[in-house]
Amino acid sequence: MTRVGTSVSLVACALLLAPGFAGVGSSLGFAAVALGLAILTFVYRDRLVALSDTSWVRPHLEIAWVGPLVAAAVFALYRDAAPAELQTLGAVVGLIGMFNYLLRPLYFFVGGLLTRLNRAL
Template sequence: METAIRTGTMQVTALCLVAAGTLLALGLAGIPASPALLLFLLALSAGLYYTRPDADGGRVLGIDVDSLLSTLWLAPALAALAVLLEPAASAEELQALGGLVGLAGMLNYFLRPVYLLAYSLLEAVRERRSRSTER
């Protein structure tokens, strides 16, 4: 379960950072939020979903590359969600939304030890409870 927590939080962090980079790049290019941009992001997400790799990338620096690549299609969908929440955003506001999505991703990354500590404490309580019922 600890591995699932580590992998899951890394996936969420990576997806948020890719979505943030997408929004920042679009904002820097001067593209404001619009229905066309929303459709573009959703089409990009669908394209990445249908072309996601099946090959084994293994682990690189302790990061499960396979799971990251197989869920990469969610990043444009997350960026599209930000555009959907603020449909009249200017290019500068799109950059700010990208910053907020990136901040949420980094917050998730920095809270990883808290998630693992909570899991360890719950496991210790569960183990202690099972020992006391066996007596």
């Protein structure tokens, strides 16, 4: 599940960085487009999952609609952001995803420790 959270964050990051690098600031139009993309991927998520025959990709495709939804929320909250600010927001969203990815060994350690403690009790 932590990998899926990271991929959601990185998709949102890419959607936020693209207009910023193109020199365009945030607007409600971008929020609407990202929301439309989220709705489209939510409606067709079964077809997206069917495109892959590998089991590790399926969870990412099932939840792919959340990335554009996160981007739409950021576009709406910061609708007057300049291109450089939009790049920063995209980088922060991507950084959160990478922190999640890098902390996976800690999650597994704490989970294993709690499992051992539960068995001992």
